[in-house]
Amino acid sequence: MNIEQLATDLGLALKDKGWIATTAESCTGGGVAYAITEIPGSSAWFNRSFVTYSNEAKQEMLSVSGATLAEFGAVSEGVVFEMACGALAASRADISVAISGIAGPDGGTAEKPVGTVWFCWADSTEWRYTTCCHFEGDRKTVRLQAIAKALSVMLERVKSVNE
Template sequence: MNSIEQLSQQLGELLLEHKQILVTAESCTGGGVANAITEIAGSSAWFDRAFVTYSNEAKQEMIGVKSETLSEFGAVSEPVVIQMVQGALKNSNATIGVSISGIAGPSGGSKEKPVGTVCFAWADKSDWLKVETQHFAGDRSAVRTQAVLHALEMIKQYLS
């Protein structure tokens, strides 16, 4: 079992123990977190749904990200991932969520937001909110894999 599978299994056990249901809102990972979770047998007991909101339109239509926030800060920003996780929680039966938006590359980066920049937000129905930006190294696949691992690890840490 690889580290993503092990982490997903451990996270599932913690979500069950804490009676939490997870939702994801993903952009640059394209559903990678949801895929990792649903590889685990029985995940329907602790995983509600995933929103893969790759385009700005999808972010707005599916989970209520405001166009003004996208215009002011860009899709890869902490204000956007906050609205993504809040919208995912609002539009699901979940009690805890994670959102991810980033620049996996090989193009799309800038001086301010280079390739490998990934913003995360985690929140739950009890008003816990954690937001951060990470800078991952490597090619597109490596950036996406590191983002999935980080998203899962931070929920696991919160629940531990």
């Protein structure tokens, strides 16, 4: 499914549930928020976005712990978990997605190669879900795959609540 369709379907699902979404993005640089806000009427179900490209921004805007960053690095399960929870706390949203990864072409290591992207989704019911993906391709392709993944899991979650 394409990004525009995912964002449209997410908007309809959020509107149907009466939920508001927020994003906390690092490697996608606001791409998820851009996709969402391309949809007319998105202000009814999208509250705000946090583009926290630097570790300092993650700490200041989303209350990510310096200890978590030091121990695991910015591209880690612990950091995206704290980002997702921090985005919920710093907004009026019911659901959030957090993304941190290595889009390339540089920055990869043997442990975390280019294309490694961590995600965490969190919602107001205390549901949390983290996963790591390893995407292939150039920087743009990795980022587009991450945006699609972020939207698709958020859509699945919103649709499944109270079913």
